[in-house]
Amino acid sequence: MPLRLHAGAVVTPPGAPYEPNQTVLRYHRDLVELFGGKLDEDLLRAGGQASHTLMADLLVGRLAAEDVRPDLVVLAAALPDLNPVRSVSAYLGLLTGGRADQCFSVTEQGLGAAFTALRIGAAHERTGASSAFLLAVLEQTTLPAHDPVVHDGVPLRDSGVLLLFDSGTGFGEVSSVARLRDAALLGPRLTALTAGAPRPLVVAGPWTDPAALPSGVDCHRVPPGSYCTSVWTALAEHWTRWREEYDTLVLCDTDPRSDTAHVAVLGRGR
Structure with a gap:
């Protein structure tokens, strides 16, 4: 599972x-x-x-x-x-x-x-x-x-x-995790991931370029003040509420040291 x-x-x-x-x-x-x-x-x-x-x-x-x-x-x-x-x-x-x-x-x-x-x-x-x-x-x-x-x-x-x-089914199922070598690739990737996704929410870390976020899609922007814990803090704090409102969570952030972007997708599952 x-x-x-x-x-x-x-x-x-x-x-x-x-x-x-x-x-x-x-x-x-x-x-x-x-x-x-x-x-x-x-x-x-x-x-x-x-x-x-x-x-x-x-x-x-x-x-x-x-x-x-x-x-x-x-x-x-x-x-x-x-x-x-x-x-x-x-x-x-x-x-x-x-x-x-x-x-x-x-x-x-x-x-x-x-x-x-x-x-x-x-x-x-x-x-x-x-x-x-x-x-x-x-x-x-x-x-x-x-x-x-x-x-x-x-x-x-x-x-x-x-x-x-x-191991199980239901909300929060890990669908994919990806590293993008260039932060410029994040915008197109987010657009592709959310285009056909059921009830998506983009959870963007504070280092993410706002221009990379897809239009017309709900977005939770993590405020500044964290480096690697950013989107994971938001996930731990809000996931019980998000599972009632969304079927797909797209977590993303961009590392300020390397300009690499990272994306993880959690879905509803069966």
Whole structure:
């Protein structure tokens, strides 16, 4: 049976005081200097200190998942964790029942990481390797060096999303996930996807060019303030209402670093 959305949870964690860890500082310093930069402890001190571990704890507590335990856990992130030596995907697997045979992360793809993770989950279901897939999209903005996406535009908030998919029919069925090498291709793709789709809604991230959105189609525009969690936060917050009003959800966003666009389509199913 196709992969479909079962439950979702969102968290914007509260700030916490800065607690320097010399081992982690040394790691950050070596990494930043490797690329010609310099560690900025003032940036670390000013951040919200919302680690992936903290967000995982808060999200699992809010996930209305009944008795479904994932057998695949994938964590997607565009920005690094506060403590890069922790395996938070494995920790999430333990928090959600310890049944997952595979727990891993998708990173170094900008906001495309979450779309890739969804594609992986759908592929595992098609091969029979998974029937309950947990997608975690985590974004913490306490960084050891200046980052233009985080520090030069609209301030990004720390945020996390959990989406639980299972095998079944009904609303939220994963139909397709695609990466477009050029953001200029997004407009034609959205037009094609919505032209014959039943009751479509386009969910556009804040980095999407408004000109790419098809006319005459309902659109939910995610406000600025997030990078990779944008459309996934909206999906987790609104999907129970959207399933009453729409049959097709088209999620899209454009990565400001690479100018690649990403699209995921969720349908009504049978």
